[in-house]
Amino acid sequence: MSVRLESLRLVRSRRPLVAAGALLLFLVLMLVGFYTYAQSRTGGAAEFRYTFENRSYFNGLTFALYAFYFGFVLLLPIFAATEGGAQLAGDTGAGTLALFLTRPVSKARLFFTRFLVAAGYTTLVTGLFLAVALALGLVAVGWGDLRLYPGVLQMTDRPQSLAQGEALMRFALVWPAASLALLAPLAFAFWISSLAKSAVNAVSTAAALYLVLYLVAEVHFFAELRPWLFTSHAAYWRELLQETPDLEALLRHASASLGFTCLFLALAFRRFRRREEGA
Amino acid sequence: MRRATRERWLEGLLWVLAALLLGHGRGCLGALPSFEPAAREPGTLRLLTWNVGGADDGTPHALERDDLAHVARVLDESGADLVLLQETGGSETELLGHLGPRWMPMPGRGGAMAFARRGQITRWSTPLARAVGVTWHIEDRTFAVLGVHASAFSAKDRNRELGPLVEALLEQRADGHILAGDLNLDLDLDKRADLFSNDLALDVESYNFVAERLEDAARHAGPTAEPDRRLDYVFVSRAFTVRAAAPWRGHRIGTMDHEPLLVDLAISGAR
Numbered sequence: 391m392s393v394r395l396e397s398l399r400l401v402r403s404r405r406p407l408v409a410a411g412a413l414l415l416f417l418v419l420m421l422v423g424f425y426t427y428a429q430s431r432t433g434g435a436a437e438f439r440y441t442f443e444n445r446s447y448f449n450g451l452t453f454a455l456y457a458f459y460f461g462f463v464l465l466l467p468i469f470a471a472t473e474g475g476a477q478l479a480g481d482t483g484a485g486t487l488a489l490f491l492t493r494p495v496s497k498a499r500l501f502f503t504r505f506l507v508a509a510g511y512t513t514l515v516t517g518l519f520l521a522v523a524l525a526l527g528l529v530a531v532g533w534g535d536l537r538l539y540p541g542v543l544q545m546t547d548r549p550q551s552l553a554q555g556e557a558l559m560r561f562a563l564v565w566p567a568a569s570l571a572l573l574a575p576l577a578f579a580f581w582i583s584s585l586a587k588s589a590v591n592a593v594s595t596a597a598a599l600y601l602v603l604y605l606v607a608e609v610h611f612f613a614e615l616r617p618w619l620f621t622s623h624a625a626y627w628r629e630l631l632q633e634t635p636d637l638e639a640l641l642r643h644a645s646a647s648l649g650f651t652c653l654f655l656a657l658a659f660r661r662f663r664r665r666e667e668g669a
Numbered sequence: 670m671r672r673a674t675r676e677r678w679l680e681g682l683l684w685v686l687a688a689l690l691l692g693h694g695r696g697c698l699g700a701l702p703s704f705e706p707a708a709r710e711p712g713t714l715r716l717l718t719w720n721v722g723g724a725d726d727g728t729p730h731a732l733e734r735d736d737l738a739h740v741a742r743v744l745d746e747s748g749a750d751l752v753l754l755q756e757t758g759g760s761e762t763e764l765l766g767h768l769g770p771r772w773m774p775m776p777g778r779g780g781a782m783a784f785a786r787r788g789q790i791t792r793w794s795t796p797l798a799r800a801v802g803v804t805w806h807i808e809d810r811t812f813a814v815l816g817v818h819a820s821a822f823s824a825k826d827r828n829r830e831l832g833p834l835v836e837a838l839l840e841q842r843a844d845g846h847i848l849a850g851d852l853n854l855d856l857d858l859d860k861r862a863d864l865f866s867n868d869l870a871l872d873v874e875s876y877n878f879v880a881e882r883l884e885d886a887a888r889h890a891g892p893t894a895e896p897d898r899r900l901d902y903v904f905v906s907r908a909f910t911v912r913a914a915a916p917w918r919g920h921r922i923g924t925m926d927h928e929p930l931l932v933d934l935a936i937s938g939a940r
Binding site: 496497498539540549617623641642643644645646647648649650652653655656659660663 | 672675676679680683684686687688689690691692693694695856873876877880881
């Protein structure tokens with residue numbers, strides 16, 4: 391069971407195409423949304439400078455940040471959950487898992503190769519999404535300094551500014567940080583997948599549970615519950631776009647995300663190595 | 670057999686990693702900071718703002734007679750040099766009776782009130798009915814201070830109120846400027862998805878208007894009012910360095926819905 395074979399199976403599944411199409415559609419709709427908003431606020435001139443927080447700071451970097459943030463919390467985890475859910479349950483449902491295991495390959499190798507390929511795929515999709523958002527922002531609006539105001543993104547409690555070069559470097563760091571955060575929903579879906587016998591059930595359950603946990607993590611009354619949900623830590627990468635990132639907080643949230651990833655992987659692997667295939 | 674053992678080891682390794690990493694990550698969404706009145710750096714000024722009103726079964730009320738002694742005790746124990754209260758509801762004289770002669774009162778309008786324990790205060794006129802403007806003379810300095818209780822139910826009213834108030838404050842000739850009180854703005858900066866405002870866009874604009882001119886002293890200190898909302902603020906000009914700022918948790922009583930917010934300020938370039 392090689393990485394190459396798993397990668398080939400992933401490409402042939404067409405799931406990457408669906409993800410790319412959906413993310414592109416999302417970016418185009420975001421651009422249309424900002425265009426029409428600017429049009430209504432600038433008397434038809436459609437100058438890209440108006441947003442919710444401030445009347446004169448919008449540019450391609452702001453667009454990329456808005457698009458990536460909302461895509462990250464609601465779209466990328468669903469694709470991660472889809473990928474994780476499809477992995478083990480897909481082959482269980484089709485009966486091919488038992489066939490794979492007739493070859494001289496261990497369950498551990500099969501399990502971790504699949505997770506590695508799915509994690510690589512998620513990282514790639516995250517990077518491409520961020521790169522396309524930045525490129526679209528550059529072409530449609532033009533870059534500039536990244537200015538942040540307290541408001542809808544809930545990223546800052548005071549007006550801040552990063553020079554264009556510094557902001558682009560920070561976006562480059564956001565890629566691995568955000569990819570790491572997506573490992574938790576991916577591992578969570580792997581766990582669901584190890585329990586299910588059909589890919590459809592595994593994917594729908596993983597996606598539905600992710601949405602439940604995400605929404606619960608957003609409810610302000612649940613302050614005591616939130617630290618126990620992996621969804622509460624996911625958007626920690628936003629700290630990287632602060633003028634002075636709180637490195638300790640970054641490290642703690644990254645640890646929590648990775649900890650949840652290991653927890654779900656342990657649960658998934660425990661179930662996977664103990665179950666009888668083809669039964 | 671060896672393969673099964675190896676798989677068990679792998680699983681064990683995952684459990685250990687999960688425990689270690691979650692242990693390290695624990696606390697990043699943990700307990701909220703609370704003010705520690707005992708720890709006070711020398712040479713700092715301490716300011717307290719508190720909406721002493723509340724809501725009983727959904728009906729808002731001003732400071733209640735039964736709470737007067739408690740409020741006076743909290744103010745006394747806080748060590749505050751200057752206190753700005755909102756929703757005193759005509760109980761100023763009785764409250765002063767509980768506080769004693771060390772405190773200098775300055776009633777404002779609409780339930781806003783200032784008390785100074787150190788220094789002298791004189792009043793200046795404010796453009797809002799629920800506010801008190803005082804000039805605070807302390808340690809050879811003069812500071813313009815504004816205590817505010819902004820509209821609770823309308824973002825539009827808050828937006829209209831805060832602009833002229835901030836401008837009126839900054840027009841005062843002083844060594845430093847302080848805006849404090851219950852601004853009723855909850856922008857959910859601590860990411861708790863609040864649904865408090867009837868127009869978040871306007872509240873964001875109002876907040877940014879103030880935050881671009883003055884520093885939000887207690888911005889990392891979490892909610893100040895029930896349920897889990899940050900409505901009370903102390904904004905200070907560059908004349909000050911914020912040494913400590915947080916709500917003093919566990920001091921509201923009865924049907925009160927706000928905690929007192931305390932701020933320790935050092936005067937930059939102090940004489």
